[in-house]
Amino acid sequence: MVTLNNYLLVSGLLFSIGLAGVLLRRNILVIFMSLELMLNAANLSLVAFSRFRTLEGLPNYNGQVLVFFIITVAAAEVAVGLAIIVALYRQRQTTHVEDLNSMKF
Amino acid sequence: MLFFAVLVVLLRQPVSSALSLVMAFLALAALYVSLEAFFIGVIQVMIYAGAVMVLFLFIIMLLDLKAEVRRKWNLAATLFAGFVVLVFVLMIQSVLSKFEMGKAPFPKLTDSGKSDVWHIGETLFSSYNLPFQVIAVLILIATVGVVVLSKKELK
Numbered sequence: 001m002v003t004l005n006n007y008l009l010v011s012g013l014l015f016s017i018g019l020a021g022v023l024l025r026r027n028i029l030v031i032f033m034s035l036e037l038m039l040n041a042a043n044l045s046l047v048a049f050s051r052f053r054t055l056e057g058l059p060n061y062n063g064q065v066l067v068f069f070i071i072t073v074a075a076a077e078v079a080v081g082l083a084i085i086v087a088l089y090r091q092r093q094t095t096h097v098e099d100l101n102s103m104k105f
Numbered sequence: 106m107l108f109f110a111v112l113v114v115l116l117r118q119p120v121s122s123a124l125s126l127v128m129a130f131l132a133l134a135a136l137y138v139s140l141e142a143f144f145i146g147v148i149q150v151m152i153y154a155g156a157v158m159v160l161f162l163f164i165i166m167l168l169d170l171k172a173e174v175r176r177k178w179n180l181a182a183t184l185f186a187g188f189v190v191l192v193f194v195l196m197i198q199s200v201l202s203k204f205e206m207g208k209a210p211f212p213k214l215t216d217s218g219k220s221d222v223w224h225i226g227e228t229l230f231s232s233y234n235l236p237f238q239v240i241a242v243l244i245l246i247a248t249v250g251v252v253v254l255s256k257k258e259l260k
Contacts, residue, residue, distance in 0.1 A: 005207035007140070012197035014110055016190050021114040023186030029119050029165060033126050036157070037110055040133055043145075051140040052207075057215030059141065061228040067145050068225065069233075071152055072240050076247035078157050082164045083254040089168050 007048035015041035028088075028095045032081055039074050043067045106132030119170045123161050130154040141214065143221045 014037060021034025050063030089095060109132065112125035130153040137146035201207065217224070229237055 001210055003208055003210060005201050005204060008207060009201055013107055016194050017110045017114060019193060020190045024183060027119060030122050033113055033122055047137055047140050047142045047145055051211055054212045058217055061224050064142055064145055064225055065228050065233050069236060069240060071148060075152055075157060076244050078160060079251050080247050082160055083251040086164060087254050095170060
């Protein structure tokens with residue numbers, strides 16, 4: 001029997017994998033992909049809760065609408081972020097974060 | 106799904122990372138369908154596995170990225186990152202083991218005779234009309250911003 005806790009655990013593990021990717025990887029594009037993983041972990045727990053807290057025998061659609069908004073914002077964020085990465089690459093010819101140290105104290 | 110998510114982090118070739126991310130998103134869409142959120146599953150496939158990942162692959166192709174060369178491994182940073190992630194996993198584990206409500210099975214759904222999309226559309230355009238329009242403005246701003254950022258003479 002699959003319960004809410006199983007979905008929440010998968011969501012938490014997915015978030016941790018994304019967090020590990022952001023902290024460990026040094027390629028800015030891969031860091032960006034790991035960020036997407038973390039966003040999706042949040043979406044998964046929202047959908048699981050929306051299915052769990054039923055209203056009159058229907059899933060709670062407020063949660064699913066929120067997921068819809070998150071996906072929209074994430075798509076806009078990816079577009080802007082990738083444009084910034086391309087602009088950065090044109091200036092510096094690198095995607096390695098340790099080469100981008102002009103703001104380092 | 107978790108297997109492909111791990112591959113995203115571990116593979117050294119950015120293209121392989123991106124393709125395993127596509128597989129992770131498709132598996133996530135399957136999970137949404139198993140939670141009877143069909144609309145979310147469909148837009149997950151269309152927007153994430155479709156549009157966003159095509160954008161990622163396109164940028165990787167445009168920048169002509171090679172596999173990362175091995176560099177001097179920063180041991181302190183790696184250990185600290187591993188420690189943070191481990192603490193986070195243990196925290197989730199301990200919270201979930203105390204969360205009794207989540208151990209109950211999912212409640213049964215009644216068939217309302219209307220589709221998933223109908224209900225989401227109704228909620229979206231009645232309770233969430235203003236946020237919907239704000240999101241539309243946000244996308245417009247993002248579009249303009251991307252055009253400005255990709256201009257050649259960026260000063």
